[in-house]
Amino acid sequence: MNKAYCNYPWEHIYVHTTGHCKICCMSEDNITKDNGYSHFNTKNDNLLDVWNSKSIRETRLKMLRGEKQSSCEKCYFAEDSGLTSMRDQHNFEVNAKNTQTDGSVNTKPTWLELHFGNVCNLACKMCSQMFSHTIGKELLKIGKEDPDFLKWVKKESGLVNNWTGELDTVYDWFKIDKVKRSIFELVSQHVETLNIIGGEPTVIPEFFELLEYCDQQNTLQKKTVTICTNLTNTNPKLLRWLPKFKGFMIHASIDGLGDRNRYIRYPSNWNTIERSIDFYKDACSNHTNGFISFAPAVQLLNIDQLVPLVEYFEKQSNERDVVAWISHVRYPLICDYDYAPQSYRSRVADNLENGIKRIQVKENANEIQSHVNHLRKEVNFDKGQISNVQKAFVRYNDIQDNFRKDLKWRDLLPDLEKELTESLSSYKIT
Numbered sequence: 001m002n003k004a005y006c007n008y009p010w011e012h013i014y015v016h017t018t019g020h021c022k023i024c025c026m027s028e029d030n031i032t033k034d035n036g037y038s039h040f041n042t043k044n045d046n047l048l049d050v051w052n053s054k055s056i057r058e059t060r061l062k063m064l065r066g067e068k069q070s071s072c073e074k075c076y077f078a079e080d081s082g083l084t085s086m087r088d089q090h091n092f093e094v095n096a097k098n099t100q101t102d103g104s105v106n107t108k109p110t111w112l113e114l115h116f117g118n119v120c121n122l123a124c125k126m127c128s129q130m131f132s133h134t135i136g137k138e139l140l141k142i143g144k145e146d147p148d149f150l151k152w153v154k155k156e157s158g159l160v161n162n163w164t165g166e167l168d169t170v171y172d173w174f175k176i177d178k179v180k181r182s183i184f185e186l187v188s189q190h191v192e193t194l195n196i197i198g199g200e201p202t203v204i205p206e207f208f209e210l211l212e213y214c215d216q217q218n219t220l221q222k223k224t225v226t227i228c229t230n231l232t233n234t235n236p237k238l239l240r241w242l243p244k245f246k247g248f249m250i251h252a253s254i255d256g257l258g259d260r261n262r263y264i265r266y267p268s269n270w271n272t273i274e275r276s277i278d279f280y281k282d283a284c285s286n287h288t289n290g291f292i293s294f295a296p297a298v299q300l301l302n303i304d305q306l307v308p309l310v311e312y313f314e315k316q317s318n319e320r321d322v323v324a325w326i327s328h329v330r331y332p333l334i335c336d337y338d339y340a341p342q343s344y345r346s347r348v349a350d351n352l353e354n355g356i357k358r359i360q361v362k363e364n365a366n367e368i369q370s371h372v373n374h375l376r377k378e379v380n381f382d383k384g385q386i387s388n389v390q391k392a393f394v395r396y397n398d399i400q401d402n403f404r405k406d407l408k409w410r411d412l413l414p415d416l417e418k419e420l421t422e423s424l425s426s427y428k429i430t
Helices: 047-051 054-064 070-080 133-145 147-159 177-189 205-216 236-240 259-264 270-286 303-315 342-358 362-376 383-404 414-426
Strands: 012-015 111-115 193-197 224-229 247-252 290-294
Touching: 012 047, 047 177, 111 177, 133 147, 133 383, 147 383, 177 205, 205 236, 247 270, 259 270, 270 290, 303 342, 303 362, 342 362, 342 414, 383 414
Parallel strands: 012 111, 111 193, 193 224, 224 247, 247 290
Antiparallel strands: none
């Protein structure tokens, strides 16, 4: 395979919560307009204008020439680390023959990843205001009690949680009639593979309106649909549409078992989540066109629980591929397990490796082993950088935990607390 090639620019558009467009969710860059400096946004631009824009045409041609793209660094990094990249999962190199000399293609996008804004009912630890208006509102509330904390969060940006600085913004561009109509028509007429994400789609009425529109146009049967959900809000309306899809996947975002998931995906309720799993399992049993896939965001707060988490996933489904691996969380930095003390990383690696034999699916065992291998690698970060991230982890989570008056990381992860305390002490940090 051409080491720079990726199928996505030939079939896929990613619509961000903000309305900006990218080649895919892993891409670092919004797609630039032909003027070279402003970016396409669904508020003002039709997605078909994005499709053969100068930026995408140039990307296609560079990939065919084997030139690596700066916007694809996340996939390159994952591959170099021995992890499975998103590019690896979807690369078949079958689309190049459709490319014109200027990089354009005569086909329409058949794969759309659509974020219905940032309206969400959870405030996840690794999330930001850009993907959840709830976490933004919470940080502002904490800031009223602790102004210095809010200043620090905004200053540190990707280190802790806030990536935009616009904590009170709700992205709801999809409510504009013209925009909604354009997207609905594109999906109905051309899109064969549709990934729906939020925010949380099941709390957004327009998500259900889109499915109803396609149903009325009699196009549901042509589509394979993935619904990414945190499983906290199951709507019986879905039973009207799920059986009509060519295929469907419920992409369940679960990052821990019981209290651990509640802590990471606050304030989710584990009993509700298990009821939702049963709801979708029944739908899959009653109709042969769907299945459930579980998508853990592997991070410092759950890497130690990875084996029992995957065991749980495997018990929920008879499908061979029940886990959708997304490597591990890199941002915010305090969620990246690379910054944990090496002694903790080594201990977790040993425990994971001892538990791998309990994993039934070979692919899942291999993915866990890749994390084991990565945990054992020496990191090349400056000691000052490591101590800064560790100190930020403690400060951010302590203040947020005290505000929530619920579960605390120190109680859930006592081994990590011990190792961080010793590590920060060795750096002479008080």
